[in-house]
Amino acid sequence: MKSRPLRDFESARHFFRLSMESCVSSDGNAAVKLAEVEREEIDAVVVRFAGDSGDGIQLTGGRFAETTAIAGQDLETFPDFPAEIRAPIGTTYGVSAFQINFGSGAILTSGDAPDVLVALNPAALIVNIEEIKPGGLIIVDSGSFSAKNLQKAGYKANPLEDGSLEKYRIFPIDISRLTLEAVSGAEVSKRDGLRCKNMWTLGLISWMYDRGLTRTTDWLDGKFGKSIPNVAKANIAALKAGHAFGETAEMPDGVRGFTIQPAEFEPGVYCTVTGTEATSWGLVTGAQLAGLKITMCSYPITPASGVLHVLARLKSYDVTTFQAEDEIAAVCAAIGASYAGALGVTSSSGPGIALKTEAIGLAIATELPLIIVNTQRAGPSTGMPTKTEQSDLYLSVYGRNADAPLVVLAAHSSADSFDVAIEAVRLATKYMTPVVILSDTYIANAAEPWRVPDADHFEPFKVEFRTHSTGFQPFMRDSETLARPWVKPGTRGLEHRIGGLERAYGSGNVSYDGENHQRMTDVRFRKIERIADDIPLQAMESGADSGQLVVLGWGSTYGPISSAVGHLRADGKTVSHIHLRYINPMPKNLGELLARFDKVLVPEMNMGQLTTMVRDRFMIEAQGLHKVTGKPFRISEIEDGIRASLEK
Amino acid sequence: MNDSATAAHLSAKDFTSDQEIRWCPGCGDYAIVKSVRKALAEIGTPTENVVFVSGIGCAARFPYYMATYGFHTIHGRAPAIATGVKLANPELDVWVVGGDGDMLSIGGNHTLHVLRRNVDLNILLFNNEIYGLTKGQYSPTSREGTLSPSTPMGSLDHPVMATSLALGAGARFVARSVDTDQKHMPKVLTRAHDHKGASFVEIFQNCIVYNDGAFSAFGEKKTAPDTQLHVEHGQPLIFGASGNKGIRVNRDILALEVVTVGENGITLDDVLVHDETNRTLAGWLARMEAPEFPVAIGVLYCDPTESYEAAVMRQIEEAKEKKPAKGLNSLLQSGHTWTVE
Numbered sequence: 001m002k003s004r005p006l007r008d009f010e011s012a013r014h015f016f017r018l019s020m021e022s023c024v025s026s027d028g029n030a031a032v033k034l035a036e037v038e039r040e041e042i043d044a045v046v047v048r049f050a051g052d053s054g055d056g057i058q059l060t061g062g063r064f065a066e067t068t069a070i071a072g073q074d075l076e077t078f079p080d081f082p083a084e085i086r087a088p089i090g091t092t093y094g095v096s097a098f099q100i101n102f103g104s105g106a107i108l109t110s111g112d113a114p115d116v117l118v119a120l121n122p123a124a125l126i127v128n129i130e131e132i133k134p135g136g137l138i139i140v141d142s143g144s145f146s147a148k149n150l151q152k153a154g155y156k157a158n159p160l161e162d163g164s165l166e167k168y169r170i171f172p173i174d175i176s177r178l179t180l181e182a183v184s185g186a187e188v189s190k191r192d193g194l195r196c197k198n199m200w201t202l203g204l205i206s207w208m209y210d211r212g213l214t215r216t217t218d219w220l221d222g223k224f225g226k227s228i229p230n231v232a233k234a235n236i237a238a239l240k241a242g243h244a245f246g247e248t249a250e251m252p253d254g255v256r257g258f259t260i261q262p263a264e265f266e267p268g269v270y271c272t273v274t275g276t277e278a279t280s281w282g283l284v285t286g287a288q289l290a291g292l293k294i295t296m297c298s299y300p301i302t303p304a305s306g307v308l309h310v311l312a313r314l315k316s317y318d319v320t321t322f323q324a325e326d327e328i329a330a331v332c333a334a335i336g337a338s339y340a341g342a343l344g345v346t347s348s349s350g351p352g353i354a355l356k357t358e359a360i361g362l363a364i365a366t367e368l369p370l371i372i373v374n375t376q377r378a379g380p381s382t383g384m385p386t387k388t389e390q391s392d393l394y395l396s397v398y399g400r401n402a403d404a405p406l407v408v409l410a411a412h413s414s415a416d417s418f419d420v421a422i423e424a425v426r427l428a429t430k431y432m433t434p435v436v437i438l439s440d441t442y443i444a445n446a447a448e449p450w451r452v453p454d455a456d457h458f459e460p461f462k463v464e465f466r467t468h469s470t471g472f473q474p475f476m477r478d479s480e481t482l483a484r485p486w487v488k489p490g491t492r493g494l495e496h497r498i499g500g501l502e503r504a505y506g507s508g509n510v511s512y513d514g515e516n517h518q519r520m521t522d523v524r525f526r527k528i529e530r531i532a533d534d535i536p537l538q539a540m541e542s543g544a545d546s547g548q549l550v551v552l553g554w555g556s557t558y559g560p561i562s563s564a565v566g567h568l569r570a571d572g573k574t575v576s577h578i579h580l581r582y583i584n585p586m587p588k589n590l591g592e593l594l595a596r597f598d599k600v601l602v603p604e605m606n607m608g609q610l611t612t613m614v615r616d617r618f619m620i621e622a623q624g625l626h627k628v629t630g631k632p633f634r635i636s637e638i639e640d641g642i643r644a645s646l647e648k
Numbered sequence: 649m650n651d652s653a654t655a656a657h658l659s660a661k662d663f664t665s666d667q668e669i670r671w672c673p674g675c676g677d678y679a680i681v682k683s684v685r686k687a688l689a690e691i692g693t694p695t696e697n698v699v700f701v702s703g704i705g706c707a708a709r710f711p712y713y714m715a716t717y718g719f720h721t722i723h724g725r726a727p728a729i730a731t732g733v734k735l736a737n738p739e740l741d742v743w744v745v746g747g748d749g750d751m752l753s754i755g756g757n758h759t760l761h762v763l764r765r766n767v768d769l770n771i772l773l774f775n776n777e778i779y780g781l782t783k784g785q786y787s788p789t790s791r792e793g794t795l796s797p798s799t800p801m802g803s804l805d806h807p808v809m810a811t812s813l814a815l816g817a818g819a820r821f822v823a824r825s826v827d828t829d830q831k832h833m834p835k836v837l838t839r840a841h842d843h844k845g846a847s848f849v850e851i852f853q854n855c856i857v858y859n860d861g862a863f864s865a866f867g868e869k870k871t872a873p874d875t876q877l878h879v880e881h882g883q884p885l886i887f888g889a890s891g892n893k894g895i896r897v898n899r900d901i902l903a904l905e906v907v908t909v910g911e912n913g914i915t916l917d918d919v920l921v922h923d924e925t926n927r928t929l930a931g932w933l934a935r936m937e938a939p940e941f942p943v944a945i946g947v948l949y950c951d952p953t954e955s956y957e958a959a960v961m962r963q964i965e966e967a968k969e970k971k972p973a974k975g976l977n978s979l980l981q982s983g984h985t986w987t988v989e
Contacts, residue, residue: 066984069984069986070984070986072986072988215984265988266988267987267988267989268987268988269981269985269986269987270985270986270987270988271981271983271984271985271986272983272984273983277983281979281980284976284979285976285979285980288976293736295732295735295736297732297735314979315963315964315967315968316964316967316968316971316972316973317973317979318973320735320736320960320964322731322732322735322960324728324731324761325728325757325758325760325761326757328725328728328758329725329728329731329757329758329761330728332721332722332725332728332729332732332758333728333729333731333732333735334732335721335729335732336701336719336728336729336730336731336732336733336734336735336736337732337733337735337736338732338736339719339729339732339733339736340699340732340733340734340736340737340740341736341737342735342736342737344732344736358722359722359725362721362722366719452977452980452981452985453980454977455975455976455977455980456977458976488737489696489697489699489717489733489737489740490696490697490717490737490739490740491696492694492696493696494696495695495696495715495716495717496717496718497665497667497700497711497712497714497717497718497719497720498718498719498720499711499712499718499719499720499721500704500720500721500722501720509667510667510712
């Protein structure tokens with residue numbers, strides 16, 4: 001059977017041109033609707049944009065996500081791009097993709113199999129086709145399906161013609177040509193004109209899902225309007241042409257406009273945030289609640305650099321950023337800043353965190369606050385820099401020389417990163433300890449709607465620096481928190497020396513005494529353990545607090561686990577969900593809570609790191625569910641894991 | 649930071665901590681700590697505003713012996729940690745102390761970058777051309793052929809020259825002193841302190857246990873006049889017990905050479921006059937090695953420019969002026985927001 005190209009777009013193009021002529025208004029710009037097209041109402045849809053890494057796919061996705069948020073729908077995005085900045089054009093390894101799941105109900109993941117794929121070249125098609133839902137709609141730029149591009153992608157025959165795509169609905173449009181026609185009045189080169197393909201596509205998809213264009217045209221005007229007005233004009237023309245194409249061209253069967261009702265959100269002010277933004281804003285908020293300035297010291301590394309970029313623009317919020325010469329210098333400068341009385345922050349991803357470990361040990365030994373943001377990526381070594389993984393749990397909890405405990409927190413979503421960052425600042429400053437914030441590539445890049453909290457309602461946790469000298473010793477301890485005093489250099493009468501050599505209990509003078517070392521090691525452990533008294537008890541995410549099976553998760557698996565557990569519970573299965581924010585120390589009731597279940601299933605994007613941790617801590621039989629493909633779990637994969645576990 | 653009222657009352661003793669010094673008897677470090685305390689008393693910054701940051705090694709124990717704030721950190725990283733201190737509080741007087749292994753080997757990268765950034769730190773490199781604390785292995789400044797536990801047949805690598813490296817990195821203040829010269833060192837240290845920006849001071853320091861006599865070619869008091877050239881800005885480059893030897897440029901080979909004033913028609917006019925703002929001259933002086941040349945001591949180069957942390961603070965002030973922070977709520981709503989009723 002032949003695949004069914006829904007339309008040959010040579011004729012559509014003519015039709016489109018005619019339609020445009022008849023519907024261009026007197027100012028020559030705005031297309032007017034010919035007729036009200038009946039739209040189909042749907043609950044949710046997963047759309048994936050894919051093209052060359054130079055095609056502006058991430059930008060297209062980002063703009064579409066924003067208009068989706070403005071339309072009031074819930075959403076999750078999944079930007080998935082190669083490590084190469086501009087891989088050779090047309091190659092499979094240069095394919096960049098952006099997936100968005102949006103709808104009128106609660107959206108917790110970026111979606112399993114996309115319903116719609118927009119592929120701007122053959123490579124984008126071949127790389128993504130396997131993941132598309134059977135029967136899904138594939139919109140391709142047929143103009144890019146040249147013999148050369150087909151060969152680069154590895155196609156022996158043109159898939160638009162050979163019937164190989166029969167299980168999908170193929171909608172070939174010569175987007176390249178239509179874009180060039182649309183931008184003809186903008187005085188741009190052919191190359192620059194073709195680069196507007198993404199905007200044409202965005203226009204079409206905007207039409208499909210009933211989006212206005214004003215937000216995007218305003219954005220384009222703001223970005224390019226002044227500096228390169230012809231580029232702004234071309235992009236806007238392409239965007240409008242794509243939209244007008246949807247409105248005016250005769251559509252093939254099954255391709256039509258859709259409407260999606262707004263999702264139900266609690267009243268409030270919303271914006272979309274990525275984990276990178278939420279983490280950065282959380283750090284600034286935490287520092288202000290603590291009454292501290294931030295000194296953020298970092299070294300560029302994918303996918304963690306974003307935090308440095310965001311904070312570098314927040315100088316007026318008492319943020320100093322420092323791009324150090326290497327990862328070690330970055331953490332060391334942050335430690336120096338904390339020593340001097342600021343909030344020292346450093347950020348990196350796995351390879352960089354590995355380099356920082358010795359210095360983190362120094363911060364533990366000298367008991368200084370320090371925030372370490374680890375945006376995890378696939379490893380070991382350089383691994384897959386732009387792909388997500390959760391494989392630095394061991395590194396964070398255990399990865400230092402000697403007995404060196406610190407606090408580890410994990411953010412479960414983009415928005416959650418905000419709260420986690422504030423909590424990290426609170427614990428670091430109250431207990432004079434380094435705190436690791438675990439994020440990952442997915443959380444860092446994915447966007448979701450966030451109800452912006454009212455900062456006036458946050459409870460401050462102002463740091464009190466030690467200023468009086470009576471009875472002062474650098475390693476004396478607060479009887480409740482076991483924290484040592486924080487003294488700013490510059491404070492008269494409190495001059496003292498600290499360092500990495502073991503310090504005598506109290507005085508902090510260099511001590512090689514064995515008994516003292518035991519005592520100091522004990523107190524360093526107890527200090528971190530006691531934090532368990534200062535964090536919330538572990539609550540159930542969903543389901544009963546005892547029973548047949550609990551799914552225990554941490555970090556960005558939150559979305560797929562929540563959805564999977566929700567589906568199976570709706571299906572009558574007895575399954576519960578616990579999601580950990582506090583990795584070290586763990587909530588006091590966690591062991592007892594887990595013990596109430598017959599089985600504990602731990603899905604992780606690693607080979608079982610939390611699994612072994614909870615086995616070790618609570619002597620329970622936890623089972624792992626592992627995935628390290630660089631992509632988040634699908635809901636269905638977790639559902640399968642739960643079913644298998646229930647049946648075992 | 650200089651508080652002249654307090655300055656009058658400060659003595660070297662005020663900078664002396666209660667900790668017993670644990671260097672080997674006869675170590676050059678004793679002389680250096682004495683000079684530093686003396687210089688600090690003269691400089692007069694109150695003890696609470698002074699911070700010593702060090703890495704690892706014999707020299708790096710230095711902060712424990714100073715009655716100021718101090719941070720004994722990890723191997724090689726003192727310049728990075730001190731940078732953080734200075735970024736968080738530019739008002740502090742921050743001194744970085746390390747040895748040749750600490751600052752030129754494991755921490756060589758940080759030394760390079762702290763100098764090029766011109767962070768306002770006073771960096772004291774105690775160069776003894778050996779690893780002391782790990783018991784005598786050769787260091788990055790050890791001369792070729794150095795016999796040590798790790799190089800029983802002699803070291804093979806070529807040494808790095810600290811002041812040349814500093815100049816190459818873009819340091820704006822480069823000076824030298826010798827541990828035994830108690831008169832000279834405090835002056836150099838005071839100059840280093842007064843220079844706003846990264847001040848790099850190499851101090852030749854004798855390791856009595858593992859590398860005794862490493863600097864005997866020019867470090868002995870008796871022979872110093874003939875083997876050291878004390879450079880002074882605006883003064884001719886004259887040395888020698890009789891004060892008649894000088895340095896001039898041999899234009900034929902474009903290199904420095906030693907001449908004797910009064911011989912072969914050489915007059916004082918032929919001798920170069922030290923200009924500490926001349927980077928090329930500083931480079932030449934830095935590379936003068938015994939025994940062919942006297943070793944240049946003093947401020948080889950000083951040409952101030954805005955320091956890094958001052959520039960950072962300037963940007964922050966500019967940002968605050970242009971885009972003043974309007975509170976957290978304004979920050980959190982700075983993206984594209986919408987309201988759900």
